[in-house]
Structure formats: C-alpha cells, structure tokens
Amino acid sequence: MPVYEYEHIGKPCRRGQVFEVRQSIHDKLLTHCPDCKKPVKKLISRVGISTPKTNRELRDLGFTKLVKRDEGVYENVTARDGESPVMIRGKPETIPNLKKTIRD
Ligand SMILES: [Zn+2]
Numbered sequence: 001m002p003v004y005e006y007e008h009i010g011k012p013c014r015r016g017q018v019f020e021v022r023q024s025i026h027d028k029l030l031t032h033c034p035d036c037k038k039p040v041k042k043l044i045s046r047v048g049i050s051t052p053k054t055n056r057e058l059r060d061l062g063f064t065k066l067v068k069r070d071e072g073v074y075e076n077v078t079a080r081d082g083e084s085p086v087m088i089r090g091k092p093e094t095i096p097n098l099k100k101t102i103r104d
Pocket of ligand 1 (some may be wrong): 028
C-alpha cells in the first residue's frame, strides 16, 4: 500500500507536523488527523524519489550504515571491500574508510 504524507494545518500533535499514513489507493484521503482530529492537508508525493531500503542499495548510493550491536560496538552493514565489518569505540582502525567511499 502506498504511503501518503499529511501535514497539520495548525499545531502538530504527537504525530508531528508532517506524518505518514499507509493507505489503500481505494481509501479516501484524510482531511483530519486520526489522532487529534485537527485539519490536515495531503502533501504532494515526492514522485521519483524512492527511499533506499536494503543495505545493498544504501551502499551502492554511497551511504554508510552503522547498526548498534553492543555498547560502543557498531556493525557496518554496508561495509565495502577492505572496511572493517564492525566499528568499535576507541579503535580508530575500525572506523569506516570514508576516503575510500568518496572518490569523486
Ligand atoms: Zn494530529
């Protein structure tokens, strides 16, 4: 189901000023926030900009993603060749090699 973005016209509630709602294309567009019942407007969808979802897509786009595995230990799930698969606090040799990532 597609995700639609809505913006509170007035003050935001706990959902935030802009929030996303997953709706069927058959559902009516919201005119009011499901939480605070205040008026909202639908934002123009960002056509053509898709959010990378997999670690591989992120890596191919040049992102480095670190996932916390333990106190001070981060797995580099987008590790490239020669990069350490984990980053450990206090061990600079495990920091992702950005010089290698940034080539142009
Ligand atoms: Zn609201």
